[in-house]
Amino acid sequence: MCKKNILNKKGYLKNYKEWNKKIAKKIAKIENIKLNKNHWKIIYIIRNFHKKFKRTPSMLIIHRILKKEKNKINLNKLFKNKFLKISTKISGIPRTNICI
Structure with a gap:
């Protein structure tokens, strides 16, 4: 599991600059997510x-990015109906202020 000192009590990375693939995989394991190419894309x-923007993208923004790439990914299915919460944890970015 992840060292307790790098995650806060909600499971988010304390310092997003420390993020790497190994940490992402460990957080995904805590969330019972087996990462595949679609997870990594997101x-x-x-x-x-x-x-680029110093904020968390909304689900709508991600859908628009995927649409431009002609890529259809079911975000809720991929992240167990907790898309923003789980995807931002695994991505290592700070907890969003968006209600999740």
């Missing part, structure tokens, strides 16, 4: 959006 969309 994780990198979220991380790139956050890096």
Whole structure:
């Protein structure tokens, strides 16, 4: 499991700059998610959006990005109907202020 000192009590990475694939896999394991190529696609969309705009992308924004790429991914199915909560944890970005 992840070292307790790198995750806060809600399971989010304390310092998003410490994120790496190994940490993402460990957080996914805690959330009972087996990562596949679609998960990684979403994780990198979220991380790139956050890096550029300093905020968490909404589900609508991610759908628009996927639509531009002609990619159909069921986000809720992929992240167990807790899309924003689980995807942001695994992506290592700070907890969003969006109600999740």
